[in-house]
Amino acid sequence: MTFDPAALRFGANGLLPAIAQDATTGEVLMLAWMNADAVARTLETGRVTYWSRSRQAFWVKGETSGNLQHLVEMRLDCDRDALLVLVRQDGPACHTGRRSCFYTAIRDAEEVEIMQPEA
Amino acid sequence: MTFDPAALRFGANGLLPAIAQDATTGEVLMLAWMNADAVARTLETGRVTYWSRSRQAFWVKGETSGNLQHLVEMRLDCDRDALLVLVRQDGPACHTGRRSCFYTAIRDAEEVEIMQPEA
Numbered sequence: 274m275t276f277d278p279a280a281l282r283f284g285a286n287g288l289l290p291a292i293a294q295d296a297t298t299g300e301v302l303m304l305a306w307m308n309a310d311a312v313a314r315t316l317e318t319g320r321v322t323y324w325s326r327s328r329q330a331f332w333v334k335g336e337t338s339g340n341l342q343h344l345v346e347m348r349l350d351c352d353r354d355a356l357l358v359l360v361r362q363d364g365p366a367c368h369t370g371r372r373s374c375f376y377t378a379i380r381d382a383e384e385v386e387i388m389q390p391e392a
Numbered sequence: 393m394t395f396d397p398a399a400l401r402f403g404a405n406g407l408l409p410a411i412a413q414d415a416t417t418g419e420v421l422m423l424a425w426m427n428a429d430a431v432a433r434t435l436e437t438g439r440v441t442y443w444s445r446s447r448q449a450f451w452v453k454g455e456t457s458g459n460l461q462h463l464v465e466m467r468l469d470c471d472r473d474a475l476l477v478l479v480r481q482d483g484p485a486c487h488t489g490r491r492s493c494f495y496t497a498i499r500d501a502e503e504v505e506i507m508q509p510e511a
Contacts, residue, residue: 274503290409290474292420299418304409304474316498348506350493351486355409355423357494367470374469375476379435384393387467 278312282354288324289354293334293366296345296359302366303374305332307356312347319344321358340364365391397431401473407443408473412453412485415464415478421485422493424451426475431466438463440477459483484510 283289288306295302305323307315311331314322318333321342325332335341345359367374370390378387402408407425414421424442426434430450433441437452440461444451454460464478486493489509497506 276498276501276503290423292411292423294420301411301413301420301476304411304469316501347498348494349496349498349503350423351488351490351495352493355493357420369470371470374471374474375467376470377468379395379466379468382395382435384395384468 276316278309278316280353281309281312281349281356282352283308284354286326288326289356291321291323291356291358293321293342293358293360293362295362297361300373301375302342302360302362302372305334312356315344315358316347321360334366335363338364338368340366342366395435397428397435399472400428400431400468400475401471402427403473405445407445408475410440410442410475410477412440412461412477412479412481414481416480419492420494421461421479421481421491424453431475434463434477435466440479453485454482457483457487459485461485 287308291307293302308324311322311324321334323332341363343361348357371388376388378385406427410426412421427443430441430443440453442451460482462480467476490507495507497504
């Protein structure tokens with residue numbers, strides 16, 4: 274079946290969540306949002322492109338920082354309302370300089386930082 | 393810092409996306425939604441509990457099917473608006489019987505099923 278970005282199930286805001294996962298290590302790097310055009314641009318360009326909810330604009334990940342996400346494979350889930358994007362990540366994925374945005378764990382009811390910014 | 397579920401940043405619907413990842417293999421199993429109470433219940437019970445948008449009710453994953461998700465660790469992202477839940481998954485995570493809900497890949501503009509239901 275030919276894939277049509279418009280046939281995904283977007284939320285009321287026209288967006289769905291996209292999980293970026295390191296294609297090699299399996300590490301979950303971040304979660305951001307895509308609309309149908311961002312999905313299409315990601316597939317066309319091979320550069321993972323989100324929709325920035327704060328800026329209300331397309332967001333080519335790493336376009337400013339240089340920390341690009343190169344698309345390896347896009348997958349959709351059974352409900353067609355979430356995406357898993359396997360990537361090759363240049364540099365850190367998180368704007369804090371950490372490899373992943375998920376660097377805070379909850380352990381014994383405390384927030385614990387489990388990852389340092391890369392040098 | 394003590395963790396307070398209410399200090400997460402929920403969307404307008406009071407929900408945020410939670411990614412379930414196999415704690416051992418790193419496989420991303422599914423994405424579902426939690427409100428503050430679902431986060432608290434997950435941490436208290438050790439059974440991953442979502443908020444079902446279709447049923448508008450708490451959803452203890454696997455309560456009906458037996459395919460429970462046992463909490464290994466919960467992590468939050470830099471924006472505090474997404475969760476990564478490391479789990480030990482009993483049986484398949486997907487209601488279709490597949491290990492993961494992300495069993496459809498987009499390859500050469502076609503949807504390709506890359507995973508079969510478990511026996």
